[in-house]
Amino acid sequence: MRKVYLYARFQRFWHWMQALIIFSLLVTGLEVHGLFHLLGYEAAFHVHNAFAWGLVLFILLAFFWYITTGDFRQYLTEGNLLEKIMMQARYYMVGIFKNEPHPFKKNEISRLNPLQRITYLMLTLVGLPLQIIVGFAYYYYNELVALGMDPDWIEPIAVIHTLLAYLLIGFVIMHVYMTTTGHTLTSNIKAMVTGWEEVEE
Amino acid sequence: MKKLMIFPVLCALSVPLAFSSLTARSFHPSVDSVMISTADHTKFDQLKQDFSSGPEVTEACLECHTEAAKQVHQTKHWHWEVLMKDGRMLGKQHVVNNFCISVEGNEPRCTSCHIGYGWKDRSFDFTSERNVDCLVCHDGTGTYKKYPSGAGHPAYTDTAFAGKPFPAVDLSYVAQNVANPNRHNCGICHFEGGGGDAVKHGDLDNSLIDPTAHIDVHMSAENDGLDMTCIDCHQTEGHQVPGSRYEPHARDVHGFDYPLPDDYPTTCSSCHGLEPHTNYAKLDDHVDKLACQTCHIPTIARQRPTKMWWDWSKAGELDEKGHKVTRRDSSGLPVYMSKKGEFEWATDAVPEYRWFNGEMNYVTFLTQIDDSGVVPINHPDGEPGDSLSRIWPFKVHRGKQPYDSEFKRFVKPKLFGPKGSGAYWSDFDWDRAIATGMEYADMEYSGSYDFVETEMYWPISHMVTPKEEALGCVDCHRRNGRLEKLSGFYLPGRDANRFVEILGLVVIAGSLAGVLVHGYLRFISYKRRSGEE
Numbered sequence A: 001m002r003k004v005y006l007y008a009r010f011q012r013f014w015h016w017m018q019a020l021i022i023f024s025l026l027v028t029g030l031e032v033h034g035l036f037h038l039l040g041y042e043a044a045f046h047v048h049n050a051f052a053w054g055l056v057l058f059i060l061l062a063f064f065w066y067i068t069t070g071d072f073r074q075y076l077t078e079g080n081l082l083e084k085i086m087m088q089a090r091y092y093m094v095g096i097f098k099n100e101p102h103p104f105k106k107n108e109i110s111r112l113n114p115l116q117r118i119t120y121l122m123l124t125l126v127g128l129p130l131q132i133i134v135g136f137a138y139y140y141y142n143e144l145v146a147l148g149m150d151p152d153w154i155e156p157i158a159v160i161h162t163l164l165a166y167l168l169i170g171f172v173i174m175h176v177y178m179t180t181t182g183h184t185l186t187s188n189i190k191a192m193v194t195g196w197e198e199v200e201e
Numbered sequence B: 001m002k003k004l005m006i007f008p009v010l011c012a013l014s015v016p017l018a019f020s021s022l023t024a025r026s027f028h029p030s031v032d033s034v035m036i037s038t039a040d041h042t043k044f045d046q047l048k049q050d051f052s053s054g055p056e057v058t059e060a061c062l063e064c065h066t067e068a069a070k071q072v073h074q075t076k077h078w079h080w081e082v083l084m085k086d087g088r089m090l091g092k093q094h095v096v097n098n099f100c101i102s103v104e105g106n107e108p109r110c111t112s113c114h115i116g117y118g119w120k121d122r123s124f125d126f127t128s129e130r131n132v133d134c135l136v137c138h139d140g141t142g143t144y145k146k147y148p149s150g151a152g153h154p155a156y157t158d159t160a161f162a163g164k165p166f167p168a169v170d171l172s173y174v175a176q177n178v179a180n181p182n183r184h185n186c187g188i189c190h191f192e193g194g195g196g197d198a199v200k201h202g203d204l205d206n207s208l209i210d211p212t213a214h215i216d217v218h219m220s221a222e223n224d225g226l227d228m229t230c231i232d233c234h235q236t237e238g239h240q241v242p243g244s245r246y247e248p249h250a251r252d253v254h255g256f257d258y259p260l261p262d263d264y265p266t267t268c269s270s271c272h273g274l275e276p277h278t279n280y281a282k283l284d285d286h287v288d289k290l291a292c293q294t295c296h297i298p299t300i301a302r303q304r305p306t307k308m309w310w311d312w313s314k315a316g317e318l319d320e321k322g323h324k325v326t327r328r329d330s331s332g333l334p335v336y337m338s339k340k341g342e343f344e345w346a347t348d349a350v351p352e353y354r355w356f357n358g359e360m361n362y363v364t365f366l367t368q369i370d371d372s373g374v375v376p377i378n379h380p381d382g383e384p385g386d387s388l389s390r391i392w393p394f395k396v397h398r399g400k401q402p403y404d405s406e407f408k409r410f411v412k413p414k415l416f417g418p419k420g421s422g423a424y425w426s427d428f429d430w431d432r433a434i435a436t437g438m439e440y441a442d443m444e445y446s447g448s449y450d451f452v453e454t455e456m457y458w459p460i461s462h463m464v465t466p467k468e469e470a471l472g473c474v475d476c477h478r479r480n481g482r483l484e485k486l487s488g489f490y491l492p493g494r495d496a497n498r499f500v501e502i503l504g505l506v507v508i509a510g511s512l513a514g515v516l517v518h519g520y521l522r523f524i525s526y527k528r529r530s531g532e533e
Helices: A009-032 A043-070 A072-077 A081-093 A114-139 A141-146 A151-181 A187-195 B002-019 B054-064 B070-073 B107-113 B171-176 B183-190 B267-273 B292-296 B430-440 B498-532
Strands: A002-005 A196-199 B159-161 B164-168 B306-310 B326-328 B336-339 B341-346 B350-357 B360-362 B378-380 B392-402 B449-459
Touching: A009 A043, A009 A151, A009 A187, A043 A072, A043 A114, A072 B378, A114 A141, A114 A151, A141 A151, A151 A187, A151 B498, A187 A196, B002 B326, B054 B171, B164 B306, B292 B336, B292 B392, B350 B378, B378 B449, B392 B430, B430 B449
Parallel strands: B306 B392
Antiparallel strands: A002 A196, B159 B164, B306 B341, B326 B336, B336 B341, B350 B392, B360 B378, B392 B449
16 A cells, blocks of 8 residues: 555645535525525525536636646546446446456556546536536526527526536535545545545555 | 724714615605695685585686696596597496496495595486585595495585494585695595405505505605605696506506606606616516516505405395394404305405506406306406516405306396385395396396306505515425416426426436445445455
């Protein structure tokens, strides 16, 4: 066993801020959707809108950081991506139960396995931006209608926003569970707190 | 040292000033009476006489105000008629209602709220100038009151009504103390429509004479309130009082225009504009789809009970001695009267909400009705998609009333009249009352009648509450909220797509189950391996 420094201070800060923001958005969003009563509709509505701006801000900040530091390379892959993803998937379906080693070793220049790369990349480049765009269209519905949008679009906008939120909850559940699949049950989470992760030799 | 002291003192003083809201200034600052009128009516010789009747007072008024009666003749207040765009003649004189059903045949009782004298039957002369009642609107003394069954005349000698003394009016005193209409002038009819205080409208009753801010934030004088009166919004020119329930405007698109409102009465937007919510853009986003009244008049009949149900079919029950019966609830409200049937009342009641574009559809006495269900006597037009419609609050008055079960038309029963005249309130015979009323109205009656359930919509515009008491988001943005029954549009917080909800449940439950099973299998395989070692 050895320790590697995987997550820079900004990355950890960004990760936990994003976690807080997404969690708050999900809770307040579900309340606005009428599923339970916690803050009260109006308060939930205001918190949701404020955190939406927070999410935009942090995504832009992260883009800036990844581009200027060159760390975006962590998300790029070489060779047959599908094959690598299948290897990682096979590990979770089969290998993990047989105590097989992780198919991809973590180190300072490659901290993400291929499945993580594609998932986080799609989440950050497609999923969250789409949810943000739909959410802003929802909030600025009146302005968009004034600009010529069909007023009947309110329903598809709301429905898509809800659907993406449900998918995001699914992601969060699996993401949190996956943190236990490191070298030890807590090594991944510790790494996201301290930056240092215990990895297999 | 002195200078040092001044600063904290100033700070301490400025804190309450900075955080206290500005007090509203009265809409009617007190001014010298000379500033109000160029004439003192106590100084006119014409008015210093012993008038023996209302029309005599009117003749005196018309000596100076030569065109006043001609103006009044052109108003709805005078002829109780409204010519609609589609050519139909509506108005109080012609419409069906589900309170006292019809004016015609019952004039001397109903016309105690007419702005004239002597409309006791069909022979009333609508061109008579001396029969215009100036005083009912311009009485500045609060002593002028029409006798309830006097066809518009006040009591000229001391008398009684319904067992209570009804004093004669001092016409000379009233005539010398005329004024612009105040709330008691309008209220004497409009607060007591339907036969008593608060009965009819739900948003107009005598609590508005001196309301708390909670009842009406504009009309209240409480806490330096605005103390506005009826005519501050119903700004009248040439005796034409604007504000018709026949041709209302569901949406003001012009905004600020006070004190020169458009061709309709002052709307909320005339003073508050089209973006009235300071620093709360999302509320302004609602203005195109919600009438201000919907949120700002959260309940109707806020203090005094209004009638919600009137079942004429139950009328006619007499006790063993043949006397009329009245039953009251614990608060003293009549819930049964032999003459009128069964009532239900409500106080501080939630109105009903409908899309409304300003078009009210009225059934008339000539309309063939569908008696298989509840018959809407009038109903608001409007739908979510069109640009004029907004969600409005309504008082919906329901009840049962007689109709011609063969011709499928509403009938005009004669209710008011002496014994033997056929009037229901004296003879208690529906068939005869209907036959008499219809004959008088020159209308056909098949001879068979029945009772049908009806509903009538009264748009709500008065009793605006302070903003702190307005509805909040969640009153509508929820399941089973106030707008639960309005369909045809997506309301966040209330509506959901069933497919997406099921899919969401599958995704969330599926991923939870997935990670639990996966974790359990990992645990099992870990145990097995540790056992093997």
